[in-house]
Amino acid sequence: MREVAGLRVVDGARLPEALRRVLKPDALIVDEAGRGRRLPRFFYEVDSRLTADETQLAPWFRLSELLETDVREAPQLQGFPRYVPCAVTLVAAALSVFRERVGTRVQVAVNGGYRSPAHELSHAASTHNWGTAANIYRVGDDLLDAQERIDKYATLARQVLPQVWARPWGHTAGFADDHLHLDLGYVTVVPRDAVGEERPGEGAP
Amino acid sequence: MGPIRRASELQPPNGVLRTEVERLVREDGASDVAVAFYDFATETEWSLRGDRWFHAASTVKLAILLALWEAAARGHLSLDAPLHVRNRFISRRDGEPYRLDPARDADSEVYGQLGRAMRLRELAHHMIVTSSNLATNLLLDLLTPAGARDSLQRLGVEGIDLQRGVEDLRAHETGIDNRATAHGLLAVLRAIYEARGVSQEGAREMLDILLQQRFDRGIPSGLPEAVRETAQVANKTGDISTHTHDAGLVLLPERAPYAVVVLTAWPAGGESRQSTVARVSAAVYARLIAGEA
Numbered sequence: 230m231r232e233v234a235g236l237r238v239v240d241g242a243r244l245p246e247a248l249r250r251v252l253k254p255d256a257l258i259v260d261e262a263g264r265g266r267r268l269p270r271f272f273y274e275v276d277s278r279l280t281a282d283e284t285q286l287a288p289w290f291r292l293s294e295l296l297e298t299d300v301r302e303a304p305q306l307q308g309f310p311r312y313v314p315c316a317v318t319l320v321a322a323a324l325s326v327f328r329e330r331v332g333t334r335v336q337v338a339v340n341g342g343y344r345s346p347a348h349e350l351s352h353a354a355s356t357h358n359w360g361t362a363a364n365i366y367r368v369g370d371d372l373l374d375a376q377e378r379i380d381k382y383a384t385l386a387r388q389v390l391p392q393v394w395a396r397p398w399g400h401t402a403g404f405a406d407d408h409l410h411l412d413l414g415y416v417t418v419v420p421r422d423a424v425g426e427e428r429p430g431e432g433a434p
Numbered sequence: 435m436g437p438i439r440r441a442s443e444l445q446p447p448n449g450v451l452r453t454e455v456e457r458l459v460r461e462d463g464a465s466d467v468a469v470a471f472y473d474f475a476t477e478t479e480w481s482l483r484g485d486r487w488f489h490a491a492s493t494v495k496l497a498i499l500l501a502l503w504e505a506a507a508r509g510h511l512s513l514d515a516p517l518h519v520r521n522r523f524i525s526r527r528d529g530e531p532y533r534l535d536p537a538r539d540a541d542s543e544v545y546g547q548l549g550r551a552m553r554l555r556e557l558a559h560h561m562i563v564t565s566s567n568l569a570t571n572l573l574l575d576l577l578t579p580a581g582a583r584d585s586l587q588r589l590g591v592e593g594i595d596l597q598r599g600v601e602d603l604r605a606h607e608t609g610i611d612n613r614a615t616a617h618g619l620l621a622v623l624r625a626i627y628e629a630r631g632v633s634q635e636g637a638r639e640m641l642d643i644l645l646q647q648r649f650d651r652g653i654p655s656g657l658p659e660a661v662r663e664t665a666q667v668a669n670k671t672g673d674i675s676t677h678t679h680d681a682g683l684v685l686l687p688e689r690a691p692y693a694v695v696v697l698t699a700w701p702a703g704g705e706s707r708q709s710t711v712a713r714v715s716a717a718v719y720a721r722l723i724a725g726e727a
Contacts, residue, residue, distance in 0.1 A: 299551050300515035300576065307515070309651070338549040339518040355608045366549030374533075400531050407533075408549075 231284045233292070233318055236273040238420045242313070242429070251303040251347035252312055255428065258346060260415075261403060268346060269359055269417045270315035270426065276310045279362050286321035289328040289335070294323060295342030295363065301349035302340075313343045314360035315418040323390050323413060324363055330389045331382065333369030338408055341366070354415070362412035364405075374407045408428040437438065450715040451589045451721045452482050455714055459698060466699035470616035471718055472624055475690035481616055484594065488697045490614035491672030493569050495561050496622050497594045497614070501577055501585035502558055503640055504519040505683050507632045511576075513558070516551035519544060523571050526579075526598035526605040534601050535566050541566035555639075562670060563646045586622075589631045593618020616695040621680040623693035627683055644668030644683070651708035652709030653694060656715025658724075661686070676700055678707040680715070687722065 255270040271275035273292075275281050286402035295317055297380050300305070306312070320342075328335045340350060341364030344357045347404025356362035365373060365382070376398040386409075396403070396410035419426065427433060459467040468488065490497075506513045510528035521533045536545045541564035544552065557573055560566035574582065579596050586594055593615035598605045605611075624630075625646075642655035645668045654667040669682025681695040696711045696718075 297516075297551065299518045300511055300554065301518075336549055338520070339516065341549075372548060406531065407520065415654040 231280065233273065233284055233286055235276065236280075236284065238315065238423050239272050239274050239312065240424050241270050241272050243359065243424075244312070248312065249307055251288070251305050251345050253346045256346075258354045258358075263304050265420040267414050267417075268354075269316060270356050271315045271417075271419050272312035273313055273317070274310050274313055278309065281311070285326040286318050289325040290321040290337075292317070292321075294337050295360070297337075297339045297342065298344050298348065299339050303345055303347035306345050314358075315420055316416045317360035317412075318365055319341055319413055319416060320361050320411075323393060323411070326389050327386050327411070330385050334367075335365055336367040338364045338366040340364070341408065354410035356415060359415055359417065360416065361416045362410060364408040364410050366408050369407075373409045376406075377404065379409050383411075386411055443503070451480065451717060454717045454721075457484055458713045458717065459710060462700045462707065462713070464700055464707065464710060466697075467714070468697040469617040469695065469714055469718065470620045471692055471694040471722065472620055473604060473690070473692045473722060475628065475692070479620070481620075484617040484620070485615050486697075487595070487613045487615055488679070488699060489611040489674065489677045490566050490594070490596075491674045491677050491679055492570075492600070493614055493619055493670055493672035493681050493697075494594070494596060494600075494612040495565065496619060496626075496681060497586060497591070497596055498574055498577070499558055499562055499572060499584060499643070500589065500591070500622050500625055501582035501596075502554065502573055503632045503636050504589060505577060505581070506554075507636055509544065511554065513555040514553050517557060517572055517576060519547040519550055519552055519568070519572065521545070521568060523575060523599050523602070525602050526610050527602070527608050528604060530604065532602060532604065534641055536568075539567045540564050541569070544568045544572075559643050559646070562643050565649065565650055565671070567600045571601075574599050585588065585631075589625050590627055591618065591621040592622060614679075614697070616697050619679075619695040619697075620693055623681060623683055627691065627693065627722060635662040641668050641683070644670065645685075647671075647682075649708075652678075652711035653682045653684065653696065653715040655708070655712035656717075657684070657719055658716075661719070661723075663701055671711075673708070676702050680708065680711045684699045684719070689723070692718075692722060 256268050257265045284292040343360040346358045379398045396405040468483040468486045470484045472479045544566050547608045556567040560569040595613040626640050649671040666685040667682050672679035679697045685691045696714045
């Protein structure tokens, strides 16, 4: 197993243009309520599927569990190297606390961890674009596709993670009816050894 | 790519075959029938009510298979790409979500992958071989009905009216259904065999999937027993309470194949009537192949 500290931290603003176009580092986008939200700028670079599989983000979660997307992700991000916001460690830590509480396996769905702003499911600023959200499809043998089960596990999550937000059950936009969405909000993480955060044209403070 | 050319009609046997098909379906109680075949050996085509529209039932999966490979051939997607397996679809009627009932689906394997990903190629296999409704809706959700129709149009396939995912009951209640004509399904089979808009390798792959078909009580059952031992049939059935269909390519040793489509409608409440489809298949074989002898 590898540690997340072994991953290279990259400044998204310095990535090639083709990647910046889909990752949109530090860009201001609009959330469902019309409020501006600034996307993360610093990412872990994941060089291979093996690295994703072997990197332990938190006691119960490997990086690959929060990185899996499908054909709807931008083509530039379907292969490797891949880039994931550094805040992914926070949601992994929160999920591990949840995992301890429920005492059984917690399955995050494909497209249910980090997905880029260019992913076809990214309509407005979604916390998935920050890497701070998880769509949980299954807890143990329980498929979370009914209100009773979604509400039950949302309550358990709030008991151990007071800061977490759970999407309410429902069928329309802003609700969920076939998974439990948990997120930590629009959190960004700048690792201690990251380069300075000056924007293009900005001098050093 | 222009419309698939209609070949000249078979002359001598067509009246006889028409009479025989009409007699068979009348005896079995069907309320309607359409038949079409195309013989790759003689480049001849024959049909009975070939342009009549029927509820497509699961034969629409043939068209989705072709549209998927056409999209891949255009570089629009990779057949090895993963797709999230999710049992949640949007009704064509009102945009409300609906789910498939696993108990009404012939394939349970795809449901075991909920929340995970399956490759498009694998989903296509399940859609055809075990007629998985879940795999079908996942693929159509990705392609979109309009996108799939565009693919068929580019291939010159007419006679397929692809509107919605399967088991979209609310859409069905308002008359929004997938429909097909015998000519339309025949054009799909020809496009697959002739590798229209796809590579030879792609066409071969579609054919290989169809040859693994597990539902064989229609066209394959109608072939003479001795022929069944050496023939291969690449087919897709369709069965709902009021319609029973089969469409397939019959691959015979030492002879070019033929494509045949049998569409039947029945009074509501009946059981599967694939035995009638088999009898029509037998009649087509007798006129087309046995007649050569």
